[in-house]
């Protein structure tokens with residue numbers, strides 16, 4: 084069972100160009116699909132979860148913040164459990 088995490092990383096695939104910077108920064112939770120777009124690694128999403136909201140373990144919070152700020156197309160956004168939009 085996947086433990087709940089207070090932080091989620093939302094991916095807006097309509098903005099993403101699939102070059103994979105975020106998958107390098109967050110290799111433990113993200114991988115690239117066959118077109119290069121970031122997706123959750125198997126086993127990282129809770130059952131029934133939105134595939135575009137990736138749970139981020141606490142030890143990867145800083146890396147997720149880096150990915151959010153470094154994404155060249157502003158396709159990533161961190162959200163927390165209280166529903167930061």
Ligand code: SF4
Pocket residue numbers: 094098099100101102103104105106120121153154155156157158159
């Ligand atoms: S860093 Fe941004 S543009 Fe690049 S693959 Fe990740 S989400 Fe897409």
